[in-house]
Amino acid sequence: MDPILTKYIREPNSYTLDFSVKHGAYEGLKKALAMKPNDVIELVKASGLRGRGGAGFPTGMKWQFVLKDTPLPKYIACNADESEPGTFKDHVLMERNPHSLFEGCLIGSWAIGAKVAYIYIRGEFYHVQQLMEAELAKAYARGYVGKNIMGSDFDCDIVLHRGAGAYEAGEETALIESLEGKRAQPRIKPPFPAVSGLYNCPTAVNNVETLCNLPPIVLNGAEWFAKLGPEKNGGPKLFCVSGHVKKPGVFEASMHTTLRQLIYDYAGGIRDGHQLKAVIPGGSSVPVLLPDQLDVAASFDEVVKAGSMLGSAGIIVMDETTCMVWLARNLLYFYKHESCGKCTPCREGTDWLYKILTRIENGEGVMRDIDLLVSVGGNIVGKTLCAFGDAAATPALTTVKHFRHEFEDHIREGRCTLPADWRATKMPVAHAH
Amino acid sequence: MSFHPLMEYDRAKFQKSARQTVPDGPPFALTPERRAQLDEIVTKYPPDRKRSAVLAALYLVQEQQGYLTANGMRHIAPLLDMTPAEVDDVATYYVMFHKAPVGKYVLQVCRTLSCALNGAERVTEALSEKLGIGIGETDPSGMFTLVEFECLGACDRAPVVMVNNELWHECLRPEDAGQLVDAIKAKGGAVFSGCHLEVER
Numbered sequence: 001m002d003p004i005l006t007k008y009i010r011e012p013n014s015y016t017l018d019f020s021v022k023h024g025a026y027e028g029l030k031k032a033l034a035m036k037p038n039d040v041i042e043l044v045k046a047s048g049l050r051g052r053g054g055a056g057f058p059t060g061m062k063w064q065f066v067l068k069d070t071p072l073p074k075y076i077a078c079n080a081d082e083s084e085p086g087t088f089k090d091h092v093l094m095e096r097n098p099h100s101l102f103e104g105c106l107i108g109s110w111a112i113g114a115k116v117a118y119i120y121i122r123g124e125f126y127h128v129q130q131l132m133e134a135e136l137a138k139a140y141a142r143g144y145v146g147k148n149i150m151g152s153d154f155d156c157d158i159v160l161h162r163g164a165g166a167y168e169a170g171e172e173t174a175l176i177e178s179l180e181g182k183r184a185q186p187r188i189k190p191p192f193p194a195v196s197g198l199y200n201c202p203t204a205v206n207n208v209e210t211l212c213n214l215p216p217i218v219l220n221g222a223e224w225f226a227k228l229g230p231e232k233n234g235g236p237k238l239f240c241v242s243g244h245v246k247k248p249g250v251f252e253a254s255m256h257t258t259l260r261q262l263i264y265d266y267a268g269g270i271r272d273g274h275q276l277k278a279v280i281p282g283g284s285s286v287p288v289l290l291p292d293q294l295d296v297a298a299s300f301d302e303v304v305k306a307g308s309m310l311g312s313a314g315i316i317v318m319d320e321t322t323c324m325v326w327l328a329r330n331l332l333y334f335y336k337h338e339s340c341g342k343c344t345p346c347r348e349g350t351d352w353l354y355k356i357l358t359r360i361e362n363g364e365g366v367m368r369d370i371d372l373l374v375s376v377g378g379n380i381v382g383k384t385l386c387a388f389g390d391a392a393a394t395p396a397l398t399t400v401k402h403f404r405h406e407f408e409d410h411i412r413e414g415r416c417t418l419p420a421d422w423r424a425t426k427m428p429v430a431h432a433h
Numbered sequence: 434m435s436f437h438p439l440m441e442y443d444r445a446k447f448q449k450s451a452r453q454t455v456p457d458g459p460p461f462a463l464t465p466e467r468r469a470q471l472d473e474i475v476t477k478y479p480p481d482r483k484r485s486a487v488l489a490a491l492y493l494v495q496e497q498q499g500y501l502t503a504n505g506m507r508h509i510a511p512l513l514d515m516t517p518a519e520v521d522d523v524a525t526y527y528v529m530f531h532k533a534p535v536g537k538y539v540l541q542v543c544r545t546l547s548c549a550l551n552g553a554e555r556v557t558e559a560l561s562e563k564l565g566i567g568i569g570e571t572d573p574s575g576m577f578t579l580v581e582f583e584c585l586g587a588c589d590r591a592p593v594v595m596v597n598n599e600l601w602h603e604c605l606r607p608e609d610a611g612q613l614v615d616a617i618k619a620k621g622g623a624v625f626s627g628c629h630l631e632v633e634r
Contacts, residue, residue: 073479085545085584123488123529124585126599127628159477164488164527167583181484181513183526199482242547242588249589284546284584314588316547327546334545334583340526424554 001228003252004236005212009096015131017138020099026144028215032107033152035218040111044214046222048234052089053079053170053207054283054311055387056300065194066112067202075203076108076117077179077193078211081163081170083122084283085334086314089238090208091125092250097212098132102139102158104211106149107218109156112204116157120175123164132160167338171386172205173197174340185340186386209238229255233299241267243317244274255299259289262298263317274319278402282311284331285391287398323418324403325410328395329357335392346389349380353396360407363414370407373400455521455532458502463509467493471512483513487523491530500531528582529598536571536578538617541595542605544581547588555607556592557581563611577614587628601628 008014008023017025032040045060066074078101082090094101105117121129136158139145147155161179168174169184176198178184197203213235217225226234233255239262242248246268253262259281263269270276278288281298286309296306303310318327336350356373359365377393384390400407409417463471471490478485490513494505506520513520524530531539542548542557557568560579564572571578587593590603602625605613616624 082586086547086588088586088588091586165529181487243550330549422552
């Protein structure tokens with residue numbers, strides 16, 4: 001498949017307004033503004049575009065849920081808080097193709113009747129934000145954003161909002177809380193953001209990549225988009241491959257592509273002299289897959305059938321030097337650190353899991369700790385307000401499921417049995433900051 | 434007659450809250466330029482929702498003072514129709530705000546999986562050894578603070594280091610970490626490579 005979202009990304013000026021307009025930016029917006037808003041929603045529904053943030057929820061349907069008959073203002077909140085470990089596709093899109101994001105925000109705003117689109121960009125992407133601010137100012141000056149956009153009487157502002165380092169802000173209701181100037185903690189659903197979101201007004205929360213897909217859909221039609229991929233998984237998809245591969249990076253491909261192709265053909269395969277041990281196919285929150293499970297199409301539906309999830313398409317590859325207890329401990333430290341603290345099972349459970357994993361990794365565990373891991377993990381899953389709880393328990397549950405013998409070896413031998421040469425030489429201790 | 438069972442009552446032990454409050458710090462007021470910047474940012478949100486600008490305001494305080502203090506938070510609270518406690522509530526949640534003085538260069542090494550698989554733990558160790566400080570500490574000269582950070586979202590350029598919330602350094606190998614410190618001492622912030630994501634076809 002020829003790249004669509006990342007077509008010009010290697011050109012040195014791909015991010016500038018002049019370059020983007022020369023290569024068709026804001027053409028989709030022009031076409032969308034000539035359509036009725038409801039027709040735009042129908043078009044996106046027909047295309048089958050699914051949210052690229054992780055859940056894969058159909059975008060058109062999300063927009064349709066946004067309340068129409070209401071005196072309240074409506075908002076688009078773009079989720080640019082890309083913080084799922086192993087994911088860096090939105091980073092690339094915003095850095096190299098920001099105008100397609102602005103255009104997508106405007107098309108979305110037109111469709112649902114919003115007058116402001118907030119782009120919540122993670123605080124760490126300061127360099128990206130500076131570049132986007134400059135490009136946004138240019139787009140305002142040329143009349144692509146702001147009042148009377150392209151002579152259509154449609155007014156819409158775009159605001160860049162900088163976060164400050166919170167993984168949880170990537171959850172849609174927590175993102176809204178953070179936009180409102182509060183701690184990024186999730187809300188009770190329902191009501192869903194489409195009914196009561198930002199400032200208690202109807203809000204559509206969409207991922208960067210989702211919004212970037214809108215201009216090509218409007219320009220080329222729903223059928224063209226749907227045919228790019230398998231049924232119900234249409235369109236181009238960005239995959240991020242990292243870890244023990246020769247050529248890590250972002251790759252644009254259709255969702256017909258298998259995980260094995262992505263790892264071996266696109267990312268150049270495992271680093272020399274090593275073999276594949278396990279793959280996390282969708283950011284750290286999803287179950288691991290084993291080398292014999294990789295011949296599945298990297299689509300939302302097929303990866304689920306293989307026993308994992310496509311999630312944010314952050315594919316993390318581990319070779320045989322990776323200790324799975326260490327891996328679970330590394331990720332549990334992340335979840336323990338990032339847990340927002342609102343729900344007890346997650347706040348206390350992540351800390352507990354981390355402590356158990358630490359003692360096993362240090363060789364101080366006992367056999368019943370393994371079942372304790374499963375028990376504690378199982379008591380987090382499904383018992384929290386947002387999906388963070390499920391995600392946090394996953395690294396522990398999935399490593400025990402597939403690599404129980406490694407846990408047993410640690411406990412039996414009283415030490416880590418796979419101390420790789422890229423790991424800390426001294427036994428790491430927990431640090432708070 | 435008491436409902437409570439008899440227990441050892443030690444004032445120092447039981448009456449002390451474990452909560453850490455942000456110190457008052459020196460008196461604080463935003464410079465007129467930063468105040469004007471904040472006033473402009475506030476206009477991007479609905480008039481009765483000034484609070485949305487609190488992260489931006491905290492960034493301005495941190496930019497001016499290097500870290501956040503209770504006085505800084507008290508200064509911005511009324512500007513955003515918030516109470517100082519509400520500002521404190523927000524500020525203490527987000528990791529990019531420093532609640533104590535930090536070095537001139539805050540080296541924040543990504544420690545999450547993709548960077549760790551590529552040797553981030555050893556990078557942290559090498560930096561710690563070179564600077565003679567532990568994680569979370571500032572060196573005696575006040576030039577460096579070493580921090581571990583969670584996934585920075587540039588996993589193909591691992592291991593990644595973010596410096597002062599704005600500058601980035603990519604593909605830092607453990608054996609080069611010491612040299613980087615020397616280079617910063619000699620040439621300052623210009624030595625950081627930035628972040629260049631590769632887009633392969």
